Amino acid sequence: MSTVNEAGSAPAVRQKRQSLWVAVLHTGEGMIGVTLGIGMVLLIILGRFFGPSTDYNVGLPGSGSSAEHWFGTDTLGRDILSRFLHGGDTVLLIPLIAVTLALIIGGTLGLFGAYWGGWPDVVISKVFDVILTLPPLLIVLVIIGGLGASNTVLIITVALVYAPGLGRVVRGTAQSVMVNPYVLSAQARGESDLAIIFREVLPNVSGPVLAEFGLRLTYAILFVATLSFLGLGVQPPAPDWGLMVAENRGLITVAPWGTMLPALGITLLAVAFNLTADAISRVLAGDELSRLAVI
Amino acid sequence: MTDAAPDPLMAETPLGPQVEGPAAAPPKGGAAAAILRFLVQRIVPALITLWLISIVVFASTHVLGINVALRVLGRQATPEQLAEFNKSHGLDKAVYEQYGVWLWDFVRGDWGTSAVSDRAITGIVVPRLEYTMILAIAAIVIALPLAIAFGIYLARPGSRARELALSISNVSVAAIPVFVIGIVLIYVFSVKLGWTPTDSSGLAFGSWTDKVAAFILPTVTLVITLMPHISRLTQVSVRETMTTPYARAAVLRGLSRRTITYRHLMPNAAGPIVNVVALDLIWLIGGVIIVENVFGFPGLGTLLVQSIAAGDLLVVQAVAMVSGVLFIGIGVAADILVTVFNPRLRNG
Numbered sequence: 001m002s003t004v005n006e007a008g009s010a011p012a013v014r015q016k017r018q019s020l021w022v023a024v025l026h027t028g029e030g031m032i033g034v035t036l037g038i039g040m041v042l043l044i045i046l047g048r049f050f051g052p053s054t055d056y057n058v059g060l061p062g063s064g065s066s067a068e069h070w071f072g073t074d075t076l077g078r079d080i081l082s083r084f085l086h087g088g089d090t091v092l093l094i095p096l097i098a099v100t101l102a103l104i105i106g107g108t109l110g111l112f113g114a115y116w117g118g119w120p121d122v123v124i125s126k127v128f129d130v131i132l133t134l135p136p137l138l139i140v141l142v143i144i145g146g147l148g149a150s151n152t153v154l155i156i157t158v159a160l161v162y163a164p165g166l167g168r169v170v171r172g173t174a175q176s177v178m179v180n181p182y183v184l185s186a187q188a189r190g191e192s193d194l195a196i197i198f199r200e201v202l203p204n205v206s207g208p209v210l211a212e213f214g215l216r217l218t219y220a221i222l223f224v225a226t227l228s229f230l231g232l233g234v235q236p237p238a239p240d241w242g243l244m245v246a247e248n249r250g251l252i253t254v255a256p257w258g259t260m261l262p263a264l265g266i267t268l269l270a271v272a273f274n275l276t277a278d279a280i281s282r283v284l285a286g287d288e289l290s291r292l293a294v295i
Numbered sequence: 296m297t298d299a300a301p302d303p304l305m306a307e308t309p310l311g312p313q314v315e316g317p318a319a320a321p322p323k324g325g326a327a328a329a330i331l332r333f334l335v336q337r338i339v340p341a342l343i344t345l346w347l348i349s350i351v352v353f354a355s356t357h358v359l360g361i362n363v364a365l366r367v368l369g370r371q372a373t374p375e376q377l378a379e380f381n382k383s384h385g386l387d388k389a390v391y392e393q394y395g396v397w398l399w400d401f402v403r404g405d406w407g408t409s410a411v412s413d414r415a416i417t418g419i420v421v422p423r424l425e426y427t428m429i430l431a432i433a434a435i436v437i438a439l440p441l442a443i444a445f446g447i448y449l450a451r452p453g454s455r456a457r458e459l460a461l462s463i464s465n466v467s468v469a470a471i472p473v474f475v476i477g478i479v480l481i482y483v484f485s486v487k488l489g490w491t492p493t494d495s496s497g498l499a500f501g502s503w504t505d506k507v508a509a510f511i512l513p514t515v516t517l518v519i520t521l522m523p524h525i526s527r528l529t530q531v532s533v534r535e536t537m538t539t540p541y542a543r544a545a546v547l548r549g550l551s552r553r554t555i556t557y558r559h560l561m562p563n564a565a566g567p568i569v570n571v572v573a574l575d576l577i578w579l580i581g582g583v584i585i586v587e588n589v590f591g592f593p594g595l596g597t598l599l600v601q602s603i604a605a606g607d608l609l610v611v612q613a614v615a616m617v618s619g620v621l622f623i624g625i626g627v628a629a630d631i632l633v634t635v636f637n638p639r640l641r642n643g
Contacts, residue, residue, distance in 0.1 A: 028459045029466065133344040137581030138599075138618055139351050145603040145611040146355035222472045226581075229474045230588055230600050242472075249478060253486050260482075263475040274470035275463065 020207055023283045024276070030283070033275025040269045044088030062251045071257035074248050080258045084265065087239030091266060094154055094234070095220035099166075101159035103213060106167025111205075113167075114174035115197055125171065128164035136161045136223070141232065149232045158223060162216045169212040173205040180204070207284050214277025218270050225266045241265050337630055341623045344577075348619040349401075353394050356608050368410075406613040411605050416613045419598065424617060426498060427594035430510060431583055431625060434517035435576065442522045443568065446529020447556060450537070469523035473582055477516045477589035484512065495592035513586045520582050524575060525568070532564040539563075576626035580618055595621075 024030035059069050061077040071080040106128070113124035140157045147153045177183065178201065186196045227233030228242030236243060241262035248258030368376055388396075400406070406416040449461055485493040491512050497505030536542060537560060545555045587596030595614050602610035 029463050032463065130343065130347060133340065133577065134347060134351070135577045135580040135619070135622065137584055138615055139348070141584070141599060141603060142352050142611060142615045143355040145608065218470055222470070225472055226474060226585055229472075230585070231604060232600065245474065245478065252478070252482055256482060256486075259478060263472075263478060267471050267475055270470040270472065271467045274466050278462070278466045 020210075020280070020283060024279045027279045027282060029275045030279030033272050033277075033279055036268060037272035037276055040088075040265070040272055041092070043085075043265075044092050044269075047085035047088060050085065062255050064255045065257065071261050072255035074244070074255075074258050075251060080244075080248075080255075080261055083239035083244060084241070084261050087241050087244060087262065088265060088269075090151075090228075090234045090238060090240040091221065091225055091242065091269065094151060094224050095158065095217055098155045098158035098224070099162055099213060099217045099220050101155065102162035102216065103166050103170075103209070105159065106163035106165070107170040107209070109163075110167035110169070110171030111174050111197055111201065114171045114178060115193065115201070121171075124167070128168050128171075131160075131164040132168075137226070140223075140227070141230075144227070144232050149227075149235060151234065154224060154227065154233055158220055161223075162220060166209070166212055166216055170205060170209055173208045174201050177201050177204045207280070211277050211281040211284060214273050214280060218274040218277060221266065221270045221273065225270075333634070334631075337627055341627045344623055345619055349398055349616060350394075352612050352615045353397055356612050357390075357393065357397070401613070401616055407609040409602075409607055409610050411602075411607045411610075416610055419610065420595070420613055420617055423594050423598055424621065426592065427583060427587070427596065427618075428621060428625075430513055430517070430587075430592065430594060431579060431622070433510065433514045434521065434579070434582075435625070435629065437514065438518040438521040439525065439572065441518065442525035443529050445522065446526035446568075447533055447561070449526060449530040450533035452534075465523050465527055468519070469527075473516065473520050473585040474589050476519050477512070477586055480512050480516055481590075495587075495590040499593050509590075509592070513590045513592050516586050516589070517579070517582050521575065521579065525572060529564065529568055532568050533560050536560045536563045572629065576622060576629060579625075580622045583622075584618075 025034060059073045059077050059079065061073060061075055063069065063077075064072045066072070069079050069081070071084070073079055074083065109124050110128075113121040140161060143157050144153060183196060183200050186200050191199075224233055225242035228240050229246045231243075231246060234240035234243055236247070244262040245259050245266075248255070248262075252259050365372065365377065368380055372380075404417055406420070408415055409419060412419065449465070452458070481491075481493055484491045492505070492508050495509035495513060498509040501509070533556075542555065542559060545559050550559075583594070584596035584599060586592065587594045588600050591597065595618050599611065599614040599618070602608075602614065
């Protein structure tokens with residue numbers, strides 16, 4: 001039978017989360033991912049204060065590295081390093097907002113689906129499954145084709161693309177949590193559905209959902225940067241990294257940094273989040289498969 | 296503990312039918328019914344996906360409060376022209392009726408004329424379709440065996456350091472944007488080494504050697520982007536079969552690692568791999584769109600992005616629908632081929 005300490009009180013949850021992060025940092029890839037991620041986020045937030053100049057430092061268009069312009073200038077003669085240090089926000093913020101929105105939409109549906117069961121659950125799961133079979137980039141491009149490119153359209157379409165994946169993980173995890181004694185005892189105490197969902201179920205699905213959130217954030221960073229690269233995401237004159245890659249690739253023979261620096265920025269950011277997400281899911285899975293293998 | 300969990304090693308007889316015994320008895324109804332059921336299982340979901348794509352395409356280009364007539368005819372159009380355009384394209388009818396007419400026109404191959412070039416859209420799309428098809432199929436044919444072989448290699452348990460290094464590199468490569476891979480390849484092989492052309496324009500104008508050269512870097516880029524996911528999946532799938540009782544039994548019988556891997560593990564690991572490969576092919580549409588735009592490859596992906604930028608909505612519709620049909624078709628075809636080559640999957 002269940003004992004009292006299984007009743008998932010708040011301190012127990014907090015302790016569990018702390019030990020998750022400690023375990024993630026103990027894996028090699030988690031350490032690299034988290035360190036790199038913190039470094040990139042600091043660069044994006046604080047970079048603008050360390051730029052060679054706070055205003056765009058204009059010089060000769062398309063020149064290579066020099067003492068004045070460490071990483072050269074772009075097609076309009078703007079300093080690459082200054083634009084790079086100012087341009088990280090859209091690369092991180094738009095995906096972050098979109099995936100958070102996706103988590104709210106998908107997570108709410110998944111949570112209620114798991115809690116209610118029956119036909120609402122079936123309908124919600126089927127809708128998730130069906131949306132997951134659609135090719136994301138094609139669908140988002142078509143929607144942008146109809147509605148035009150803007151940050152709002154970008155956030156909403158990307159959120160809709162990622163909502164089912166997150167929703168499915170929330171639903172699956174919530175379903176396995178739902179049978180725990182502390183949920184049953186809360187139901188027996190006569191607590192309201194909403195109270196049970198938010199106080200008992202939600203805190204206990206956070207681990208797997210965190211891993212999935214990190215993974216989707218990686219995809220969304222790649223996705224939004226790609227749209228900007230294609231000219232259908234963030235619009236000029238924003239110093240967005242994806243847009244910079246597209247603008248400066250014509251100069252790749254004479255001033256390669258204009259392309260390579262923002263490309264490196266996007267890559268390091270995505271790699272950091274992917275390593276972290278992978279480390280979290282490995283810790284949660286306990287890496288059992290590699291221990292059990294016989295050959 | 297009253298009801299102890301069954302020991303996983305004792306749960307199944309190690310030399311059970313899943314090792315080398317005869318396949319499970321085929322379902323009733325004979326071979327024809329089995330083939331029919333198999334086709335239905337694979338084709339019906341694909342048709343549902345296509346139907347949904349058609350709804351998204353129709354909704355986002357026709358319905359969502361956008362004045363198609365204004366977008367196609369331009370701002371200088373008179374109200375009479377707009378009204379006539381709406382009438383001739385059936386835009387004054389109810390939405391579901393419009394959708395029906397639109398879908399029927401598409402199926403019949405009547406895709407309208409481009410607002411930008413004033414040419415029939417079929418004539419613009421079909422030559423590009425061929426190039427895109429060759430590119431996509433070349434990438435799959437090269438990437439699949441490579442990725443699966445690499446996944447089997449990854450699945451062998453090694454030292455912690457080897458395991459860590461391989462998984463970090465796999466996860467990292469998976470997070471590099473496709474366009475960055477393409478641009479780095481251009482920089483290294485075209486700009487620095489001069490081995491390959493800097494873009495794929497040779498496809499439209501050059502000799503046949505130029506045409507082949509135009510395919511090299513786009514194909515390599517796609518192969519690199521397809522590798523991490525499929526090899527990771529192969530690794531997980533093979534490793535899962537390594538923990539099964541029949542794998543232990545095979546080790547205990549003293550079979551060689553090669554025999555165990557290819558005779559016992561791979562056939563059983565193939566199921567999950569095939570399922571995800573079909574899903575990856577849907578993702579491949581995205582990869583192809585990006586790669587084509589990086590290399591200026593004259594395929595459907597460049598046409599799609601150019602038409603969106605130019606507001607040429609009828610072309611956007613046609614390209615999106617054709618891409619959907621093409622890639623989902625390739626996915627279903629690959630699925631069927633793999634199943635034919637691997638009899639173990641037929642009844643699964």
